[in-house]
Amino acid sequence: MTIRGTPHAPSLATKKMPAQQRATETYELILEVAAQLLADVGIERLSTNMVCEKAGLTPPALYRYFPNKYALLCExxxxxxxxxxxxxxxxxxxxxxxxxxxxxxxxxxxxxxxxxxxxxxxxxxxxxxxxxxxxxxxxxxxxxxxxxxxxxxxxxxxxxxxxxxxxxxxxxxxxxxxxxxxxxxxxxxxxxxxxxxxxxxxxxxxxxxxxxxxxxxxxxxx
Missing domain, CATH: 1.10.357.10 (Tetracycline Repressor, domain 2)
Incomplete structure (x- = not known):
């Protein structure tokens, strides 16, 4: 659905908060890697695929917590x-x-x-x-x-x-x-x-x- 031709803004909400220690470690790893990549490549080049590759995670593992790179930036x-x-x-x-x-x-x-x-x-x-x-x-x-x-x-x-x-x-x-x-x-x-x-x-x-x-x-x- 659009309003006057403008698409919905991407979701910034974290999909799921980690409840167990291993999940918390994965959550923090994602943010740590995203911050380092942001410092290395800047805002425009940062992508969830890049974060996954650097963190050694599959895209579904990242998307379990963050729906897009803007949610990462938000957190x-x-x-x-x-x-x-x-x-x-x-x-x-x-x-x-x-x-x-x-x-x-x-x-x-x-x-x-x-x-x-x-x-x-x-x-x-x-x-x-x-x-x-x-x-x-x-x-x-x-x-x-x-x-x-x-x-x-x-x-x-x-x-x-x-x-x-x-x-x-x-x-x-x-x-x-x-x-x-x-x-x-x-x-x-x-x-x-x-x-x-x-x-x-x-x-x-x-x-x-x-x-x-x-x-x-x-x-x-x-």
């Missing part, structure tokens, strides 16, 4: 973004938000550099990152992850800026998340010095948060 993307997102509470803390602008800039720069490091250390990390932008059927992984992170961090922002409207904090938070990730992507795309990029991005985000802080009226005392 790899979700895992990478999970590792990246776990860094955020380490850096964006109530203390950092309540501290000086310099403290906040340091925290934001640290988050960007840490995210860059984790991505760089992940097998095929840069290509997974690019797939999350370049492949339409996988983009929702990135968008959903950024939305989820923004929602999770909204509580920290509301506590730090209690008199700023929550919808404004959500907007600022979402833009901040995307700016951090844009800075990470830039470091893979251009020969720039990581610390310099991190400092510029951090200063831009921190300046907006400082404006929010400046606009909050001081609390009244009894």
């Amino acid at each position: 790899l993307g979700q895992r990478l973004m999970q590792r990246q997102n776990e860094l955020i509470p380490k850096w964006i803390t109530p203390e950092a938000l309540a501290g000086s602008v310099e403290d906040l800039e340091q925290a934001l720069a640290g988050l960007l550099l840490d995210t860059y490091r984790v991505t760089n250390e992940t097998t095929g990390g840069v290509w997974i990152l690019r797939a999350l932008h370049a492949v339409p059927t996988v983009q929702k992984v990135r968008l959903e992850s950024h939305g989820k992170v923004t929602e999770e961090q909204s509580g920290v922002l509301v506590a730090a800026f209690p008199q700023v409207p929550p919808e404004e904090l959500l907007l600022v938070g979402r833009i901040a998340v995307d700016m951090i990730y844009a800075g990470v992507e830039l470091l893979f795309d251009a020969p720039l010095e990581p610390q310099a990029v991190a400092q510029v991005v951090a200063a831009m985000v921190a300046s907006q948060l400082a404006k929010l802080r400046g606009g909050v009226a001081p609390a009244s005392h009894p």
Whole structure:
């Protein structure tokens, strides 16, 4: 079935999650090989047949878990973004938000550099990152992850800026998340010095948060 001549997008769902140790090992092997091949040949050339050959598996063994290469990219993307997102509470803390602008800039720069490091250390990390932008059927992984992170961090922002409207904090938070990730992507795309990029991005985000802080009226005392 098509809608206005456009075919259904390929399925991104894992067909079956492994329940036994041997199945889990096969599942992880498939992802490990796919990530390595992605690093070696890139997004366009990656294929399920190539993964099967490299992993020593038959196509049915792979298709038991992943219906196509986009499902592989989806799972790899979700895992990478999970590792990246776990860094955020380490850096964006109530203390950092309540501290000086310099403290906040340091925290934001640290988050960007840490995210860059984790991505760089992940097998095929840069290509997974690019797939999350370049492949339409996988983009929702990135968008959903950024939305989820923004929602999770909204509580920290509301506590730090209690008199700023929550919808404004959500907007600022979402833009901040995307700016951090844009800075990470830039470091893979251009020969720039990581610390310099991190400092510029951090200063831009921190300046907006400082404006929010400046606009909050001081609390009244009894």
